[in-house]
Amino acid sequence: MITGGNKSLGYETARRLRDGGHRVVIGARDAERGQRAAEELGVEWVEIDVTSDESVAAAAKEVRERFGGLDVLVNNAGISGPFAAIDEFDGPAVLAVLDTNTVGVVRTTHAFLPLLRESAAPVVVNVTSGLGSFTVRSDETRIEHSLPTLGYSASKAAVNMLTSVYAQFLPELRVNTVDPGYTATDFNGHSGPQTVTEGTDAxxxxxxxxxxxxxxxxxxxxxAVGW
Structure with a gap:
């Protein structure tokens, strides 16, 4: 199950896992885009909006009813938030990013946890960013050092901590966080030097x-990436 699977990194992840023999379900908040992407990929799809408790719960119920179980959850859905000067960020702008990128991971993990616990080898992959790494952002040679991504960086730093805590207290699961790197996607106007295939390697x-x-x-x- 890949949230935000109808485009960019989520879409390419779905394609590669499909080719690797996995039965793939993509999640999309827009039904038309989700269905179109699923048909292109030859995979299944469910409607899910990670900012809605009701939507996430309904998606988990649908996955159980249609597929009977879940082995791997990829928490990929996210938004960049505004690209603006640091003094232009306000509470609502940051809250919206945190709600999608961070609380969305909690909503989705919580809803799908009963299914994952029934798997013989349950795995959770949380897609983060070097922009949420204290180590990466403090490195003046990295492009992440120069970007004032207040809400996005805070949201991804929080995802890293969620991963650490989930891994500690859910030892029956494998829970890891991955940085795709600076990849050409809609997030950055396709300016990243990596292809989406390279961005989905991890x-x-x-x-x-x-x-x-x-x-x-x-x-x-x-x-390994420094936290």
């Missing part, structure tokens, strides 16, 4: 681990 790798795989890690396509 997502696909962590979605494909087994019961003996790592948990509580933060990686990108090159390896």
């Amino acid at each position: 997502i696909v790798a962590m979605a494909s681990i087994g019961a003996d795989g790592p948990t509580g890690t933060f990686t990108d396509r090159h390896g």
Whole structure:
């Protein structure tokens, strides 16, 4: 199950996991886009808005009724929030980003946890960003250092902490967070130097681990990332 699976990184993740032999379900908040993407990919889809408790609960119920179980949840849905000067950010702007990117992970994980616990090898992959890494943002050689992404960075730093805590207190699951890297997507006007295939390397790798795989890690396509 991949949230935000109708475009960009989510779409490419779905394609690659489908090709790897997984039965893939993409989640989309827009029914028309979700159905179109699913038909293009030859996968299943469910409607889900990660900002709505009711929508997420309904999606989890639908997955159980239609597919009977769930082995892997990829929390990919997210928004960038405004690209603006730091003094232009206000409470509502940041709250909207946190609600989607951070609380959305909690809503979705909570709703799908009963299904995941029934799996022999349950896996959760949380898609984060180097913009949410204290290590990366403090490195003056990285592009992330120069971007005033207040709400987005805060939301992804929080996702990293959620991952760490989930991994500690849900030892029966493998819960990891991954940074796709600076990838050409709608988020950045397709300015990133990486292709979407390169950007999904870490997502696909962590979605494909087994019961003996790592948990509580933060990686990108090159390896470990500093928190």
